Amino acid sequence: MPASGDSKFSVSGSINAVAQRAGVSIATVSRVMNGVSNKASPATVARVREAIAALDYRPTSAGRALRQKTSHLVAVLAANLANPAMAAIAASAETALRQKGLVMVLCDTHDRPDLQDEYLREMLAQQARAIVLLGAVDSPMLLKVQEGSTPLIFVNRRNPTGAESAFVGIDNRRAGEDVAHWAIAQGLRRIALFHAPTSSSATRERVSGIIAGFADAGAALSKDLVLSPVSGDHLTIGLEAARQLLAKGEQPDLVICTSDLIAFGAARAWRELRSGNPMPRMIGFDDSPMNEWLAPELSSIRIPYAGFGEAIVAALMEPKASLLTILPHKIIERGQKSA
Amino acid sequence: MPASGDSKFSVSGSINAVAQRAGVSIATVSRVMNGVSNKASPATVARVREAIAALDYRPTSAGRALRQKTSHLVAVLAANLANPAMAAIAASAETALRQKGLVMVLCDTHDRPDLQDEYLREMLAQQARAIVLLGAVDSPMLLKVQEGSTPLIFVNRRNPTGAESAFVGIDNRRAGEDVAHWAIAQGLRRIALFHAPTSSSATRERVSGIIAGFADAGAALSKDLVLSPVSGDHLTIGLEAARQLLAKGEQPDLVICTSDLIAFGAARAWRELRSGNPMPRMIGFDDSPMNEWLAPELSSIRIPYAGFGEAIVAALMEPKASLLTILPHKIIERGQKSA
DNA sequence: AATGTTAGGGAAAACGTTTTCCCAAGATGG
DNA sequence: CCATCTTGGGAAAACGTTTTCCCTAACATT
Numbered sequence: 182m183p184a185s186g187d188s189k190f191s192v193s194g195s196i197n198a199v200a201q202r203a204g205v206s207i208a209t210v211s212r213v214m215n216g217v218s219n220k221a222s223p224a225t226v227a228r229v230r231e232a233i234a235a236l237d238y239r240p241t242s243a244g245r246a247l248r249q250k251t252s253h254l255v256a257v258l259a260a261n262l263a264n265p266a267m268a269a270i271a272a273s274a275e276t277a278l279r280q281k282g283l284v285m286v287l288c289d290t291h292d293r294p295d296l297q298d299e300y301l302r303e304m305l306a307q308q309a310r311a312i313v314l315l316g317a318v319d320s321p322m323l324l325k326v327q328e329g330s331t332p333l334i335f336v337n338r339r340n341p342t343g344a345e346s347a348f349v350g351i352d353n354r355r356a357g358e359d360v361a362h363w364a365i366a367q368g369l370r371r372i373a374l375f376h377a378p379t380s381s382s383a384t385r386e387r388v389s390g391i392i393a394g395f396a397d398a399g400a401a402l403s404k405d406l407v408l409s410p411v412s413g414d415h416l417t418i419g420l421e422a423a424r425q426l427l428a429k430g431e432q433p434d435l436v437i438c439t440s441d442l443i444a445f446g447a448a449r450a451w452r453e454l455r456s457g458n459p460m461p462r463m464i465g466f467d468d469s470p471m472n473e474w475l476a477p478e479l480s481s482i483r484i485p486y487a488g489f490g491e492a493i494v495a496a497l498m499e500p501k502a503s504l505l506t507i508l509p510h511k512i513i514e515r516g517q518k519s520a
Numbered sequence: 521m522p523a524s525g526d527s528k529f530s531v532s533g534s535i536n537a538v539a540q541r542a543g544v545s546i547a548t549v550s551r552v553m554n555g556v557s558n559k560a561s562p563a564t565v566a567r568v569r570e571a572i573a574a575l576d577y578r579p580t581s582a583g584r585a586l587r588q589k590t591s592h593l594v595a596v597l598a599a600n601l602a603n604p605a606m607a608a609i610a611a612s613a614e615t616a617l618r619q620k621g622l623v624m625v626l627c628d629t630h631d632r633p634d635l636q637d638e639y640l641r642e643m644l645a646q647q648a649r650a651i652v653l654l655g656a657v658d659s660p661m662l663l664k665v666q667e668g669s670t671p672l673i674f675v676n677r678r679n680p681t682g683a684e685s686a687f688v689g690i691d692n693r694r695a696g697e698d699v700a701h702w703a704i705a706q707g708l709r710r711i712a713l714f715h716a717p718t719s720s721s722a723t724r725e726r727v728s729g730i731i732a733g734f735a736d737a738g739a740a741l742s743k744d745l746v747l748s749p750v751s752g753d754h755l756t757i758g759l760e761a762a763r764q765l766l767a768k769g770e771q772p773d774l775v776i777c778t779s780d781l782i783a784f785g786a787a788r789a790w791r792e793l794r795s796g797n798p799m800p801r802m803i804g805f806d807d808s809p810m811n812e813w814l815a816p817e818l819s820s821i822r823i824p825y826a827g828f829g830e831a832i833v834a835a836l837m838e839p840k841a842s843l844l845t846i847l848p849h850k851i852i853e854r855g856q857k858s859a
Numbered sequence: 860a861a862t863g864t865t866a867g868g869g870a871a872a873a874c875g876t877t878t879t880c881c882c883a884a885g886a887t888g889g
Numbered sequence: 890c891c892a893t894c895t896t897g898g899g900a901a902a903a904c905g906t907t908t909t910c911c912c913t914a915a916c917a918t919t
Contacts, residue, residue, distance in 0.1 A: 196905065206869045211907055222867065239645040243591065244906030246582035247874045254625075262611050263809060265604060272601050272628050284642060286593075287626040289611050303623060306578040416813055445813045452816060470602060474755055474784045475814045477791060535875065545899050550877055561897060583876030586904045 696729020
């Protein structure tokens with residue numbers, strides 16, 4: 182039994198210093214830290230706590246990770262950090278994870294399968310506690326990872342491999358229908374739809390919801406007002422689509438865009454056109470946090486960013502309880518000529 | 521000497537599997553991976569490489585971190601991820617780090633000392649290779665950390681503790697002067713200045729540059745057009761400042777804002793004012809990537825986001841060579857009534 | 860009084876790497 | 890032909906935790 186004062190020399194591992202100061206073994210220190218309740222008397226716990234505080238000790242994560250075969254890292258692989266909506270979701274996730282003592286590692290896959298795979302590999306090597314895919318894309322490693330034991334959580338876009346996986350997001354199909362019904366209720370008749378590639382389930386569901394919504398109301402969309410230019414980012418898609426539409430001499434009452442970024446791009450096309458065509462009303466999806474400040478004319482389907490963090494954490498903690506978390510969306514109307 | 525085929529049972533540690541397959545010891549596998557050149561014959565290297573590829577092996581980072589007392593993680597503590605400019609810098613950093621085999625851990629300190637400290641602690645525990653402070657705030661842990669051996673890199677804002685540290689950013693003072701000279705050259709006379717709290721060195725330097733620039737030209741700024749409301753985020757600062765100005769019945773030719781976010785907030789005040797006051801010309805700092813699409817009337821000092829990543833990595837690799845990295849800025853003019 | 864049972868806590872193994880010693884055999888130099 | 894390097898590579902220590910055993914006392918139960 183070491184007397185509580187005999188610290189002739191300190192042994193390696195900072196936990197040793199704590200143990201020495203508290204006059205206990207490192208096993209006890211570890212147990213106190215991890216809240217193993219039935220293995221230490223209140224007095225011992227107090228002594229250890231004091232020592233931890235006094236030495237400002239925090240266990241080195243490598244040692245822990247090595248032993249437990251898992252780290253405190255939670256990987257968030259985002260498809261596009263330049264999208265303020267994704268950044269907002271990431272920020273919310275980070276706060277929620279932090280409260281559980283987890284650390285977010287944020288990566289930008291740029292929607293590229295190869296980069297996503299690279300990150301998946303790396304995060305497996307890091308023994309990430311879980312991997313959150315904020316806009317996943319189909320990729321070879323994704324298949325392998327879901328065979329492993331690392332929890333996978335899909336946010337916004339569903340698992341592109343088709344397997345059933347934890348999902349957090351809004352009901353995109355329903356949101357699409359809501360937009361259609363709203364447009365009809367507003368008396369808007371000539372409707373254009375600009376959308377991203379349908380490889381993303383979110384876009385696919387939104388588009389089908391919109392089309393179905395109009396069809397149900399007997400006001401089917403005109404095919405040649407539905408545009409989906411192949412192009413890199415959403416901003417450019419919007420710009421391109423708008424140019425194509427304008428080139429046809431069309432002037433819709435409402436432009437529906439499957440993301441706010443597409444709407445931003447489209448708006449630019451009308452703005453740059455000095456020929457006096459008025460900008461049509463527009464509605465997007467996501468309601469980027471900046472909209473309130475920068476896009477006063479853009480209506481949007483607001484997704485509850487702030488809620489994503491909690492939902493992700495819940496999906497992580499209760500893998501089975503919440504396989505599917507559908508958050509509520511709502512239409513934010515802006516730019517009415519008269520209210 | 522194990523025959524290359526005798527894998528009766530696999531030993532723990534995936535590196536063992538590789539070693540067995542290649543018919544060498546784990547030491548050799550490790551050496552091959554880490555490029556210790558003089559310790560393996562070309563034939564052996566080839567066999568090991570083959571085994572690594574075949575087994576899709578990647579060393580577990582915990583083992584490595586434990587032994588080497590450092591990880592591949594580079595922490596980036598950002599003051600505000602909702603600011604698209606910061607997000608862009610983070611994205612650039614991530615790409616650059618990735619290319620060096622490093623992994624970025626991105627955290628949002630919300631400009632709060634307590635959160636910054638919490639993250640600093642955590643990243644020390646993670647044995648982060650380096651800590652990048654993208655907008656640091658003064659905090660107790662910061663003092664301690666700089667006594668340690670973990671490299672600290674300050675981006676945008678200089679080390680608030682006053683100690684000399686690696687810095688990456690633009691010449692804010694000079695940028696401020698440039699804005700003043702540009703305004704004068706444009707013939708703009710009645711100038712308002714909205715700025716954030718001067719606790720940030722970036723803001724401080726910008727403000728002093730602006731004031732000096734006007735003073736040098738014999739056109740000193742009028743004190744009561746310089747506004748700096750105390751308020752949480754920059755958007756609100758801008759909104760508040762504009763409202764205060766409008767309440768005074770002032771209508772400036774140009775509003776200079778020390779960040780684009782402030783300008784966004786200010787613009788909103790004018791927009792919401794239905795009394796017909798035309799929106800003055802505005803110029804901000806940072807030139808958020810979205811400006812090109814969303815803020816066609818806002819001029820701005822563009823900082824080269826894309827260059828930050830490389831600069832940060834350089835500061836990391838050559839600690840002494842590049843203690844101070846000053847990147848070039850440039851004025852982006854927008855919203856001239858006639859060009 | 861003998862026998863569980865439980866609370867409290869220590870010793871040591873285990874986790875997967877990297878790296879320090881070692882060592883054998885061939886090459887080189889005298 | 891002996892001594893000395895060099896080259897190639899293995900055995901084992903070390904890194905800082907967590908966790909599995911183990912042990913001792915004290916207490917409760919027959």
